[in-house]
Amino acid sequence: MPVPYDPSPTLEHFELVLSLARALASEKDRDRLLERIISEAKRICNAEGGTLYLRTEDDALRFVIVVNDVLGIELKREEELPPDFRAIPLYVDGVPNERNVATYVVHSAESVAIDDVYNAEGFDFSGAKAMDASTGYRTRSCLAIPLIDSQGYVLGVIQLINAREPDGSEAIPFRESDRAVVEALAAQAGIALENQFLLDGQKALLESVIQMIATAIDSKSPYTGGHCERVPELVLELVEEVCKDNSPAFADFHLDEEGWYELRIAAWLHDCGKVVTPIHIMDKATKLETIYDRIELVRTRLALKAREVESEAYRLAALGEITLEEAERRASEAEARLVDAYAFLKHANMGAEFLDEGARMRILALAEERVSVFDEEMALLTKDEVKNLTIERGTLTDEERLIINGHMVDTIKMLESLPFPRSLRRVPEYAGGHHERMDGRGYPRGLFAGDMSIPARAMAIADVFEALTAQDRPYKKGKTLSETMRIMGAMKVNNHLDPDLLDLFVRSGVYRRYAERCLPPELIDEVDEEAILALKPKPFELPPMEERAARWKGFLDEYEELLRNRKLPPPPAS
Template identity: 60%
Template sequence: MSESLERRLERLELLYEVGIALSAEDDKDRLVERILLEAKKLCNADGGTLYLRTEDDQLRFAIMRTDSLGIALGGTTGKPIEFAPLPMFAKSGAPNEHNIATCAALRKESFNIPDAYDATGFDFSGTKRFDDEAGYRSQSFLTIPMVNHQDRVIGVLQLLNAKDPETGAVVPFREEEQRIVEALASQAAVALDNQLLLEGQKALLEAFIQMIAAAIDSKSPYTGAHCERVPVLTLMLAQAAVAADEGPFAEFTLTEEEWYELKIAAWLHDCGKVTTPVHVMDKATKLETIFDRIEMVKTRFEVLKRDAKIRMLEAQLEGDEEAKARFQREIAALDEDREFLVHANVGSEFLSDEAKERIHAIGARQYVEGKLKRALLDEDEIENLCISRGTLTEEERLIINGHMVQTIQMLEALPFPRNLRRVPEYAGGHHEKMDAKGYPRGMHAGDMSVPARIMAIADVFEALTAQDRPYKKGKTLSESMRILSFMKRDNHLDPELLDLFVRSGVYKDYAEKYLPDSLIDEVDEESILTTQPKAFEDLEEGLRARRKRTFLPEYEPLRRSVMGETRDGDEPDMPEQIREAAKSA
């Protein structure tokens, strides 16, 4: 068998192997690097460059290699290429055919130049300047456009200085070498185009997800930039877990796809809030709906004062000398009761049973409106004013917490590809607790993945330290960490992950970047690390299995499809307030 035929077979076999390898490569940087290196190998070239076409019709340097000069830039090296991209068109709009790479792209034609110093028709002045500075001679060039299935040039492959395999002398690229590199470029264009399409789809998906998160954050000032910062904190703690070389997370790792999956889940962790009625989410006082009904209550007190004054004047006309004193005492009592209700409406303090009795007594008083006697407070107003803590009724609290039901329902309805199948589980578990007393499923800690438990810590810590909420000031670092310590003790958070959060210094790194200096103070790390969780009973196995696939009974009425229908098509048995809020959402 002649050497020439044997060499041809070797090249064909290499081309076949390269084609298989290119189709299997899922990283763009590795792909462009492999394309260039295999092309160099096929032609025994000393150097080469691969350009990628940009959206504004420029050829960007993606990777450069010159073996004899030790140049290796771009690709997987991490070393940037400082050269400016090559414009395919002049500012006037005229095609730039002076540069051989842009000309190849514009004409979709290969160019084989035996010696650049003798070539005419192309501007090699930049190449010659480089040669003078580097003590090099760029002689033979093979420039091939990479064309995709839509007949669009997506890049240009350029090889430099073919070498004789025996003597090492620089020689022109042979026609046979050109044909086989053109075949490689054709295969490479398909593989690269697929990568660019996937990259574009990923960029579109991420932009869409971040747009949803931004919409949720802007929907209510009460959420601030929560959806934006939780992903940052989640990935920081996940990185600490991956970096751990001892302890419970020594074996924990995430592949590149799993990192992406966690990132997407973190951005979507509160997507169900798009269905939460704003008047519930933003309920700053107990009587607030579309407006704060305490103003209506104040108006009724003014009616009572008016009627008291009328009674006083009538009594004075009849000669009652005590009428004014009684009036003043009655007005003082009305003012006191009104201010009591105004204070109770804020919901900043725990409401005692005595206070609730007083609200009922005040509400029972009557005033006249349109010649009709009415109770000073209706049943709904009394119920809201008698909320023990905060501003939400139990029904409203279920609606707020129900955003997790909607998050899970929405995400489970999406046809995620295999590498994103765990997004619903990661995003839907950040309100679950170690002792199975969380929501909406009440899952046991052992049934929750590490990423889901990481997100739970990120969600709480961000909420505690946030300064952009109108209803509260951001807590100091020490206050926030002390609260996390209590949550560790009470089995709300994973104790091992919280210890890692402390030991790795993630909380400090986050604080230095996102908290003002006024909130960054000394944290008693030892106290947090020595806090021990309370003992709790494990759930019965059958119940644990059921909770993985169902919601807690109080949340089942909120199990609605993304189309606003119940899963079984029937109207669920749910409180009227929840039903109305769900409809308005």
């Protein structure tokens, strides 16, 4: 049925336009904005139908909305449009296409009113006539109005069909007064659309730049490729489950469209501080690795030591001080001992196992031995090599681990220095909290669970899960799904991860869906979900609120020191 028409005076019509202008300016959803434009234009003219076209970058008009009350057509999404609603080219063989009334309006930037399309000269209405023939409908009057931005660029066209008498009795030509009002509406709509396109364009540009930075960080190291891409995927899926969950822990949490955009930006930027982390530390696969693995230098010195012992033994034999057999024995024993020493040091260098006291003492003993290089005596192992080889667990020294962890200081400082708009003000908090712990023993601020947002805590779970399952780390192999979840269960017990979020991570199946998408089949095994859900975190005491609040104002002492001394030490000299 036709939309009821209110024949209000022109002044009231323009008051309506002003009201609509305010409404259009405040509308943030592009689809709703476009629907509002066409519906209000139809209502003002009491038109049976309307089409809204938008101009494409390759100079064509694409159908966006098609409605007709008489035919019962209401296509308000591009995916709803049938295939025969093809874009109309603005140029044909390089010549402006002015046969179609909508494309003519784009080229002329002026509105066109046609009283009877069957008697119109200069325009091709074969499409409308074909539809009339197939449906029994009768297209009569047409009004096409351009949507123009502040620079005079035509963004699209509103095309209305069949204005009707106020009582809806019959189709009539469009009134000049209605045309003027719709032109005023179109002028406001053009500015609203321009603002929407600018906003969407800025968002797309910002997101592209951020993804470029994340890709650069991943590309910086061949061993962390994809981390900055996979963590957003995980955290967005987990937070989506949070929004759907009705348990007391999450009942009051929800995100609107801007909130999701804010979280997505934060997830892509969660490791942006790694751009300043030295690559020789970030990729340190063995204890002796700097720019290269110094175990080969150690091997060379051990070989020199073996040759030195052999040379001395044969020198003494030549002087008659020992027998040749004794010289051969000494050389052979030295060779065997130093080959065994190299095998031991090579194994210790990997950092795959805990270094016990016996191994540490053996390294210190080897460091006491001397070898002559070009008549200069030097230790078999340098002080820095001893320091690195005696790392108890992993491959990083305390200083290097602090520098690695310091990427969070850089992340927070970098993000807090950016003039984020109000809608993105929480990006630094979301991105900067994924190494904090529930009990305040994380870094770099030492925050407690209740002082962090749900997205920041979800980021921690996503970051840990991705790191444990990753196949591209130089210092470890990717773990099986069951081993990963056992470790995360232990982190729940030890107040490293949020227990409610981890339980939801398990219950919702987010972890398994990710594994099926991203992990090799041999790592996907059965997980004892009930055992993980049954685990309870250890109790801990919260400090006074004043102390907790103070932690937001800076970083922990060691990270403040790191921040004051940003000039990092160069790699140790070989």
